[in-house]
Structures are given as C-alpha cells and as structure tokens.
Amino acid sequence: MFKPHRAVAYTAATLSAALVMAACGGPSGDGHDKAVSHAAPAVGAQGVNAQPASKVRQGGTLKLSTQTWITQYNEYQVDGTDGDASAILEQVEPVLMPKDAKGVPHPDPDYLRSARVTSTAPQVVTYELNPKAAWSDGKKMSYRDFAAVWHALDGHDDRYLVADSSGYDQIADVARGKDDQEVKVTFSTPYADWQRLFRVLLPAAAIDTPEKFNKGWIQRIPVTGAAWKIKSIDKTAQTVSTMPDPKWWGARPKLDSITWRALDLPADTEAYLNKEVDEAPAILPEDYKRLAKAPDTDIRRGARWDEVHISLSERGALGDVRVRQAVDLATDRKGIVAAFAHDLDFPVETLNSHFFMPNQAGYEDTAGKWGTFDLAGAKKLLDQAGWRDNGAGKPRTKGGRQLTLQYVISSGSASASVDQAQIVQQQLGMAGIKVVIQQVPQADFFVKFIDRGAFDLTSFRNVDEIFHSQLFSTFQQPKGAQAYLNYGRIGSPEIDKLMTQASRTTDTSKSNALYNEADKLIWAEGHSIELYQRPQILAVRKGLANFGASGLGDSDFVTMGWQK
Incomplete structure (x- = not known):
C-alpha cells in the first residue's frame, strides 16, 4: 500500500502453526537459511518506473486502496497520523519540501x-x-x-x-x-x-x-492547495475521489482522477486481480505467488524506513519497569523474525535500533542485553518484582491476581498479526506471563485503542521517519493528559534530554551518537521491542510510471500516470 507517514497497522507473512511453535524456542531452521534471490535494496533504491513527463500520456485513472475508512485528515492532530490519511492529505495540500530517492528534501518550486x-x-x-x-x-x-x-x-x-x-x-x-x-x-x-x-x-x-x-478535518478536507482537489468523500461507498484542480498554477497532472477505496488488507490481492485497484502489497509469500503471475504486472521493490515492533504500555503490571524488562528478555526476537522471513525472497534481519534502519548511516546495535532472549533472566526479574512462580504452564500471581497482559490486534489485519501475537503469547507464557489476545474492530484499532493507550501489548509499524527528530514524540515523556505519540506513556527525563541535545546538534555524527545513547535508555525502559525492517514489495500495473516502491522518497502526484 501507498503509505508515506507514521503509524500503520502491522501485517506480515502468514505463518503456519508449525512455525508458530518453532519460533517459540528460537529460529526455525526450515527454510530460513536458504539462499534468497534478491539482495536488500541499497539506500536510494526505488521501484517506480521513473519516466520523464514527456513519456507519460495525458489522462486515465489510478485506483488505490486504504486500510480503513479515514476519520481524521489533519496529520498534525493526534488522531490523524494514519499513513493513508497522510497520503491523501499530501495529494491535495502543499508538500513544501518533498524528499528525493535518498530521503533528501528539496524545495518544490511550485510552492x-x-x-x-x-x-x-x-x-x-x-x-x-x-x-x-x-x-x-x-x-x-x-x-x-x-x-x-x-x-x-x-x-x-x-x-x-x-x-x-x-x-x-x-x-x-x-x-x-x-x-x-x-x-x-x-x-x-x-x-x-x-x-x-x-x-x-x-x-x-x-x-x-x-x-x-x-x-474541522474529521471526514473532510475543508481547504486544499495543490494540483489536486477533493471531488467527493463517500462514506457509504468507502471511497475518496480526487481530480485535478483547474486553478492550479503549475504543470497539469497527467492523470484525470485518483480514487482511494477502503479495503481490509486480506482483500487487496483479490481486488488487484479483479482490476479494482492498480497496486497491492506483495510481501506475503502466498500473495506474491499470485500477484507475480498476474498479467501486465510489475513487482517493484524499494528501501523504505519501515519498522515492525511490539509496543508496551505502562498500565497495570507493566507499570513496574522490571516486568517490562522481563517481557523484553522473554521475547525471542530471532524466532519471530525467522517465522516472518520463512519463504520470502528477501533477506530480513533483526532490527536493533529504534532510530535507524540498518541501511542508514549511524545505525548500531543499541539493544544490548534487552534485545537478547534470556528466559532465565526474565524469570529472575519477575521474582524480584514479587510475581510468584506457580510452575510450568501456570501464570504467576501477586496479591491474589494473575500476571495477565492484553495483546490488542486489529480484526482486519492479515492472519500474520494473529500469528505473531500467538508466538509472543507462547514465549511469554514460558516465563509465567499470561497473554490474552484481544481482536478489536479495524476502524477502532488506532482511534479507540492505540491512540488512547488502551493496551498492554500491541504491534504496528512506524514508517518514513527519515529525520530522527520525527521520533521525538514517540519516546517523549508524556505531560499530564498529553501523550503525543508515546501511546504506552513510557519515557524518562534522561531520554528527553538526550533527544533534545541530539536535535540541537548540527554535527551529524555527534547527533547520531546522542540518539544512540538515548536509544540505549529506551531499550532499558522497556518502551517497545524492535523486530525488523519491513521489506517494500509491491505489485503494480505494468505501464504505470513514476509510482510504486518509492523507498526513502516521495511520490509525485503530478507526473505519475500511464506510460505512452
């Protein structure tokens, strides 16, 4: 899917029941070590069928999808950080400094x-x-x-x-x-x-x-200022239709219209094969096999800032940092990544940083011991926190209550999000932590649960955080009722201080070092557990130019269109 912004619902490769069990004890050897046919894209890699405007024909429609019906379109508002909402907003509002393929921003002369x-x-x-x-x-x-x-x-x-x-x-x-x-x-x-x-x-x-x-931006965009404008927002049909704005002062867009239709993720492949949409995620092996064989289809790959993680909350038992740290140690990240990577034609490694992707300058392993599977260490921390061990397979107890955590997932996600939750459920169960998986309506997942901190554990993706300071609000210590994007409300004055120093340091190497120091504290606080950088693999209609796997860059809504 076309997602240029912050929080995105998590999906990954579908896992078999056997792999779920294997991942609980460590990396699965079944197929995980096989050679892959594609190397990880380098920084700057894109798959967009780049073409000069002269080779793109005038006219035509592009049909895209969103994961859910969008409620809030103001991306600066706490409920407006959904990636699909930002994609539509950025089609019809001024993006003053779009990023090139290497993630470097440049002023748009139209603005x-x-x-x-x-x-x-x-x-x-x-x-x-x-x-x-x-x-x-x-x-x-x-x-x-x-x-x-x-x-x-x-x-x-x-x-x-x-x-x-x-x-x-x-x-x-x-x-x-x-x-x-x-x-x-x-x-x-x-x-x-x-x-x-x-x-x-x-x-x-x-x-x-x-x-x-x-x-003022709930289910509407009141004023626009770009080459495109809103034609209609139809909640009944679950579609947003856009058209070129005749008042636009720059080059005329190549396309006549772009429509966005809300689809549950499992429906994307069928919608693409039925020609209802012109792009679909091809990261799931079962989807990739079908989409790659579809007539007139390109599989496009890019190197995107895109991470999958498990978020923790400070509520309940997790208010004790020792319990959060025990969750960290009891989570076998390598097992989860091995299960995800099974049957992919793309290398996937465990991610050890909250701020940097492995293909970014400044990346280093800041996870330390908190990113290492250590079941004995997890049990020791729970003992210290006063949670009594009741034996294998039984939840720990304290003061007459069980150590139980709610793992919230969206009911509209692919089966992989359920599978990952089940892996975590079994892994934490070995430490005496009972995990209850709670599926919630897809439309409510962010607005009523994640944004409100109504979870103990959950998983989603942060995307396109090219500037490290964009993540400040993700790890910022909440102030009263204002949690910013720190949904679990876990932070510290020391983390804030280091991030602030990093943002004020114009020497890149020194700034990177400060972010890495902050990250060591973020891991130690048990804020979230990084898993992996998600590959960007898309199925796109052949002949669609200047669109697809944009990597670190932005898409150009003016030049995208159908090749002559």
Missing part, C-alpha cells in the same frame, strides 16, 4: 522559490513562497499559514490535541518578511532538522482555533 538558513546566531530560516501559490478559498499562501501551524503545534496550548510538538517548540517567532510571501522563522535554540517542519502546509483559516484544528 517555494527558496528555503534556507539565513542566520545562525540565532538560527533563522527564511522561506520565499511562490507568489502564485494560493488556497482553494482564493487566499494567497503567506506567513500567516506558517504562524498558524506553529501556534497550533508549539505545545503551549493543550487545547490543540497535537501528535508532535518537537521542533515547533524550539521556534521563538514566525514573522512576515519583506512581504506576505516571505516568512522568517527564528529558533530559540539551534534545530538541525528544520527541513522537516512545515513539510505539509495547512491553511490558517482551517486550523487557527482548537475547534477547527481538532474537529
């Missing part, structure tokens, strides 16, 4: 004439907007829009239910320059990842009050 650091003491970034750039309500894009985004996201007004205030909370002022189209952003402290801020510009008129910010 920005320039964006650069014009002072270092204090740090000032000056943006020059394209004077033609305008919103669908007729207003020119201006410094007022930047100021409204900053005001909503700087963390000073808790009525704005924001997903992430990092970076914006280091801005001292957003002011008008020589005219309304010049914006001067002054930072109170240096901020290395300034290019990630204001990535998607939203109109001031639609976010300048908490009410508009929180509720």
Whole structure:
C-alpha cells in the first residue's frame, strides 16, 4: 500500500502453526537459511518506473486502496497520523519540501522559490513562497499559514490535541518578511532538522482555533492547495475521489482522477486481480505467488524506513519497569523474525535500533542485553518484582491476581498479526506471563485503542521517519493528559534530554551518537521491542510510471500516470 507517514497497522507473512511453535524456542531452521534471490535494496533504491513527463500520456485513472475508512485528515492532530490519511492529505495540500530517492528534501518550486538558513546566531530560516501559490478559498499562501501551524503545534496550548510538538517548540517567532510571501522563522535554540517542519502546509483559516484544528478535518478536507482537489468523500461507498484542480498554477497532472477505496488488507490481492485497484502489497509469500503471475504486472521493490515492533504500555503490571524488562528478555526476537522471513525472497534481519534502519548511516546495535532472549533472566526479574512462580504452564500471581497482559490486534489485519501475537503469547507464557489476545474492530484499532493507550501489548509499524527528530514524540515523556505519540506513556527525563541535545546538534555524527545513547535508555525502559525492517514489495500495473516502491522518497502526484 501507498503509505508515506507514521503509524500503520502491522501485517506480515502468514505463518503456519508449525512455525508458530518453532519460533517459540528460537529460529526455525526450515527454510530460513536458504539462499534468497534478491539482495536488500541499497539506500536510494526505488521501484517506480521513473519516466520523464514527456513519456507519460495525458489522462486515465489510478485506483488505490486504504486500510480503513479515514476519520481524521489533519496529520498534525493526534488522531490523524494514519499513513493513508497522510497520503491523501499530501495529494491535495502543499508538500513544501518533498524528499528525493535518498530521503533528501528539496524545495518544490511550485510552492517555494527558496528555503534556507539565513542566520545562525540565532538560527533563522527564511522561506520565499511562490507568489502564485494560493488556497482553494482564493487566499494567497503567506506567513500567516506558517504562524498558524506553529501556534497550533508549539505545545503551549493543550487545547490543540497535537501528535508532535518537537521542533515547533524550539521556534521563538514566525514573522512576515519583506512581504506576505516571505516568512522568517527564528529558533530559540539551534534545530538541525528544520527541513522537516512545515513539510505539509495547512491553511490558517482551517486550523487557527482548537475547534477547527481538532474537529474541522474529521471526514473532510475543508481547504486544499495543490494540483489536486477533493471531488467527493463517500462514506457509504468507502471511497475518496480526487481530480485535478483547474486553478492550479503549475504543470497539469497527467492523470484525470485518483480514487482511494477502503479495503481490509486480506482483500487487496483479490481486488488487484479483479482490476479494482492498480497496486497491492506483495510481501506475503502466498500473495506474491499470485500477484507475480498476474498479467501486465510489475513487482517493484524499494528501501523504505519501515519498522515492525511490539509496543508496551505502562498500565497495570507493566507499570513496574522490571516486568517490562522481563517481557523484553522473554521475547525471542530471532524466532519471530525467522517465522516472518520463512519463504520470502528477501533477506530480513533483526532490527536493533529504534532510530535507524540498518541501511542508514549511524545505525548500531543499541539493544544490548534487552534485545537478547534470556528466559532465565526474565524469570529472575519477575521474582524480584514479587510475581510468584506457580510452575510450568501456570501464570504467576501477586496479591491474589494473575500476571495477565492484553495483546490488542486489529480484526482486519492479515492472519500474520494473529500469528505473531500467538508466538509472543507462547514465549511469554514460558516465563509465567499470561497473554490474552484481544481482536478489536479495524476502524477502532488506532482511534479507540492505540491512540488512547488502551493496551498492554500491541504491534504496528512506524514508517518514513527519515529525520530522527520525527521520533521525538514517540519516546517523549508524556505531560499530564498529553501523550503525543508515546501511546504506552513510557519515557524518562534522561531520554528527553538526550533527544533534545541530539536535535540541537548540527554535527551529524555527534547527533547520531546522542540518539544512540538515548536509544540505549529506551531499550532499558522497556518502551517497545524492535523486530525488523519491513521489506517494500509491491505489485503494480505494468505501464504505470513514476509510482510504486518509492523507498526513502516521495511520490509525485503530478507526473505519475500511464506510460505512452
């Protein structure tokens, strides 16, 4: 699926019952060590059938899917971080600095004439907007829009239910320059990842009050400002239809329309084979075999920032760090990864970092002992926490209650999410931790459970976190009712301090070192258990240009289309 943003429901390869059992005791030898036919893509690798605009025909429709019906389209709001919602938002709103194949952002001339650091003491970034750039309500894009985004996201007004205030909370002022189209952003402290801020510009008129910010984008996009606009949002048909905006001042999009249809993940393959959609995930071996044989189909691969992990919560027994650490030690990550990688034609290794992918500079093993399977160590920690061992196969008890954890999964996910939960259930059971798997409606998974911290254990993916500071809110210590994206509410002042220092350090190697130091504490706190970097393998209609496995880059909605 086309997912350019944060949290995405977890899916993986379907596992047999035999593999589930094998994974509980360590890596499965059945097929796991076989040679693979494709090496892992390098940084910058894409599979998009890149073509110049002159070789893309005018017209045609592109049919895409979403995992669920989208409720909140404001990606800056705490409920708006779903990847599909961001994909649609970024089709119809200004993406000021899209990323190239290597993940490097560059100003889009349709919106920005320039964006650069014009002072270092204090740090000032000056943006020059394209004077033609305008919103669908007729207003020119201006410094007022930047100021409204900053005001909503700087963390000073808790009525704005924001997903992430990092970076914006280091801005001292957003002011008008020589005219309304010049914006001067002054930072109170240096901020290395300034290019990630204001990535998607939203109109001031639609976010300048908490009410508009929180509720004005529910099942609607009130104002647009791109080459595309919303044609219809049809909840009954579960489709969002988009069309080129005739008021657009740049090059005309090649396609006549793009439609997004909500589909449960298991339905993607059938929908693709029935020509109801033009793209489908091909990572599951059983899907890959069918999709690769489909007529007029390309299998496209890319190197994406995409990780699968298990999140822990601080509620109940997990409020004791020793219990969280015991969960870490009792989880055999290599066994889970071996089960996932079975029958894949793509190498998959255990991921040992929360901030870096293995194909990124700065990656190192920060997991230490907390990423190592140690059943005896897990039992010792539970003993220390006062949970009595009642013998093999029986849950531990304390004060008359059992050590029981709820593992929340979406009912709409592929069977692999159930299989992974069952592996964890059996692994933790060996330590005396009872795991109850709770399936919840797909539409409720994030909004009512993950976003609200209503879980003990769960699993989903974080994607496209190219800038390490994007993960600040994921590990940031909550403030009162504001948890940001730290759904399990696990953090510490020391972690915040190191992440803050890293974000203010403009020397990349020193910044990377600080993030790695923070990560060692994140592992020790039992915040989450990293599993692996998820391969990006897609089935795409042959002849579809400038679209597919985009790796570290962004898709261009103007040039994508059908090849001549």
